[in-house]
Amino acid sequence: MSAPTIGVSLRPERAYAAVVHGATAVPVEPVAPARNDADGVIAAAVAEARRAAPQGADAVTVDIAPVLLDALLRPDSEIPPVAVVRVVPRAATDPVLAQSPAAAVERRVAGRWTVGGGHDLLGNELRPLDRPGLARIAAELAATGIRHVAVVAAGSQARPAHEREVADAIQAAVPGARISVASDYGGQGLTAREATVVLDCALTPLAERLLDRCERTLARLPGDVRLRVARGDGGYSTPSRIRVTPVMAFGATDALELCGAAHLAGLDDCRVLLDRDGSPAAGEVRHRLAVVRLAEQPQLGTELVVPTAALTPEPPGSRGGDVPVIRAPHDQRLLACVGAAIARPASWLDEVAFIESADELERVRRDAEERATAMVMANGAAPGTTHIAEISTVAVPYSPSGTVRIRVRVAGAPDDTPAGR
Amino acid sequence: MSGTAGYLGAMASISAEDVPALYEGAKFYSPAVGDAGRSSVTSWLAGLLERNGPVPLMRVESVAPDTQCVAVCVLGSGSAMADLPPAGDEFVLAVRQIERLQKVRFGAVYPLAAATISALVPVVTAAQLGVPLLDADGMGRTFALIHHTAMHLAGVSPTPLVAVGPTGESVLVEVLSGPRADRMLRANVDTVGGWAALAAYPVDAGTLRRAALPGTMSRITNVGRVLLETTDPEALVTRLGAITGCRRVARGRIAELEHLSRQNDVTIPAHPSSLVVEETGGLGRQLRIELRSEIVAVFADGALIAGAPDLMCLLDVSRGALATLDSLEPGDLIDVLVTPADAVWYSPEGMEMVGLASHGIPLEHPRRR
């Protein structure tokens, strides 16, 4: 049997953990005087894993999403102010269109600027970058003292040139600025892409603090236990990746609870009913992966371009389906811990491409698969263990003939080699 | 037919509270585009309605026959619009240009197609212009080209029309025959960023009484309310059936997505693709769903069971919500819903313009057999 794994769920009020070893999942409770914060719970979990197997655990996967969400929604939290720079052909003329539709996102925005520029979805330039305007804005921004900057350019998924130039100019004007650019995430929709980079900027210091703390705790403990961080899609990534893209960790808890419930029920494919504020909410697990999509985050009021397990309110009475339905019977905090402990490295890619023949479609698909596979290895998968979990290519309606949207999801197995550590 | 069914619960005005229902209902009548731009466009409209007050929604019969009216819609792709959101003044700019050209003042706005985002932008335009919105449209759903309208069948010209892109650039089109307008516009739409605000079919209300499809805005709001009420697919199908006449023809899991699956006619946007679905209950049939920008035909074991101009949409059973064509994935469990379109589309002229043959499927429509 392989080594036990540990899943930790960091909640605002305290931390929870579970040790999963083969088919058994044991909740961990620190015994007083040990504390039930991250340090105390991780230490207790590592000790519990040693009791389960002499070699102890080889990894801890931590879900930091509840703490991130809590900090975002709490007005008094220490989240830094963020400046937003949009690169679009024209500035919005309507105040609502000028800002994010999500109050939780907009609350973090301390200033907004628009630079003329941008591309269409296929990478054609719609307007040359307004360089004099950019210089002016960079100077203004530097004067505000804001150090966290989110940059989003129309069409940067297809051609990031404008976005990069803006980021470079701001970096030069504001030394030490923490800049997030939307082209790092791909995806669809300016609103969702902007919200993603705003959160990314805003959450960076908090994510760093949390991960530093977990790593320090693990360094003090015996054995060589690696830290992993749960992603919104229920997979995991490395702490170094999450430090630069903390928004990937956002919203992980739903997917982890779904996978945890399926694991405890011994099912690869099922529908899981979770309790959300006293009402049942449903999600699905297929091939041991939570079904995720790009959907509006209910607590945020906007979409992001990183996928999460979108739960649906479950109406009373059963529905017709061909998969078993399980009602999560356990403490849901334990489910998240189990889900984190069994998480696998994962990646996701969502792009628009243009094809003119079936051969070209095949080439575009292969190319997307290869890039998603490279991403999952960067997230900690062992070479040779990766597989394409989902792939879909759909024609984009009302777009020029040949425009396709490609989504690829890749999962792998942990890299246990010393080089992979 | 559904035209009269839609008049159940006709509304007198549209306010900010109606926006979510309007959005969902608009998706039912054209499940083409996903929700990437949803929060942006709904909060824009809700903000306008809060600031400027509700937009009066009037039956065509209840406005003076000499009132000048103009249709608006989004030309091009909803994903392009999500990625390059409007600055906000595009629709008003388009309408004002026609006003200047024709030296008229429009007294009402109406949707060119009361479906997808094109059902929301007329409300935006009416709110910005401070004029009423007509409870009628030209398609009762969406079709691919801008002359696929009841107005065109009634002899109303789509031009002069103006398209304004998110770049602020615009194009004015005047043609001798309606079908040429779309061809002239497409290239321009790609140039200005993949979508444009379109103002077209300037016409008096008296003509619209016989040329537009009545009650379609009220209908989509009612449908939207049903969709927001529950996520139970059984309840949804029953309730939607009661107000739209739709029925479920099959439930199954998506097995495969095929591309370029029919001969490609480049004058119509989006290339042909197909969905292969394994029916999960019943006879275990193999369904083939032929797509363009909309669903154009449904085959069960090779037998044609529904086809354009029928309105076909997919319900994601596990979420109890409409599945949009750009978010389908193998493994999804879906209900295939078929709704009869407005009667005008089953006339010989309507069938010739938007029927199966226009999609390269030379089979007799199941409703004709």
Added chain:
Amino acid sequence: MRARPSTSPITLGELARIRPLAGAELHLADPARTVEQVVLAETFDRLRHCLPHELVVLHDEAATGGWSLAAALHLAWERNLSAVVVSRTVAGASSAALAERLAMSLIVVEDDPIEVALQLAGQVSAPAAARAQRQARIAELLAEQTGIRGVLGVLNRELQGVPVALVVGEVVVAGQAAALAERPQARQIEVEVHAAGERSAARLVAAAPVPGPAGVDQVASLLRLARPSLQAAWARSRLDAAARAAHEQAAFGLLRRLGDGEAPSWTAELGWQVGLHNRAVWLAPERPEGEPSEEVTYLIRASWQRGHGGWPLIAEGDGWISWHSGPDADDVAALRRALTGFRDSAVAHRLVVGVGRAHEGVGGLMRSVAEARLAAHVAREAGAGSVQWFDQVGAAAALAWLPTTEIAQVADLTLAELMAAKDRAPLVQTVLAVLDAGGSLSQASKQLGVHRNTVLARLARARQLGLTYDEPGQRLALHVLCYALTTLWSRSRSGSEPSPP
């Protein structure tokens, strides 16, 4: 059943064997389905006017994508057509699935559909010509074959659904054994294959389903077509086999003299594997009759090597040696399969089989050969077709190998009193049972099924007659002697009349 050229409608199965359909992707719901006419359908309207048993080739409007093929399959099913032929560009995986669901034959071609339709139309309107064309093609294929297996391979491929086997006596030498199976709706067709100077004639046997995709007369004419190739291959392989047998025999002798050590490289040239775990098999006649003839060796080789072409077969003494080498000493799956496959032949040739244990290296192989030989002697007790593994018999095999007749002669000289006694058999049997039981009287009485006192009484009488079994110095010799006598007596009792197979 000869001559009359068939004018019955051609079947899908037959069409699929000749150009242009040969090489096409076939999804045949029923190969026996006849094709009465070929229709090139450009429109769905044309499809709607097709008649049952017609084969339709889709073209133009009727072949514009997956949907059109799906609709065409449905129409074909409604109109009870024989098959739908379509270009590769139109068909996808889901089309094949739908064809299967509707039980409609679907044929996907690479060539231009119009060309295909024209050629098919010619073949369907003149079935005799099409069949002649097919026979000519098969004759060409047969002529290219140099081995028996190759010839049978062609026949079985061409006559799909009609198993064909080459049979000598009752033994299947090549092809599919299903040809011999009695089936209610199949007719057996036989063609003799004579070879010069043969004692036993070989026969080609085919089991043609009635009604089936190929008419009985066509099957017969195909078998006759194969006869010359088969005779040539038969003679050639006999010649080759004789040379090879001599070569292998000499090589094995050399190997035996090498004793322990590395397997020489020439073993690999013979296709032998030595060096891993070697498990030997001894094929021996149930009743030894001296060295077997070349012809018998040939037949045994043919059936032993069916499906295990690489396994050696070396005639030695009155039997044959073979062996299997593998990386895992305990993996006997391949060997078991071979033995199961050989069972019918073993019965037919009245052979028994002994299997040695797995040992490493050349020395190990020789040891395994010795064990296999001992095991084969034990197998003889169970009659023809039986298999004995040395792992299971152990020392009993050694005892079985003793020259019992000679030992019994020793008894005649040294235990004259005992041998003269009338009750010698139960006495010897009792002593043997006691010795087998390690001296335990109660175990011996249980095994013999007599009372303990009876055992005691018999032992006392045996001792009086010279069977001093309780003297340690004599115990082993007497144990062997008792075994030999018991075996000899029981064999002469049961073996006086050979039991039928």
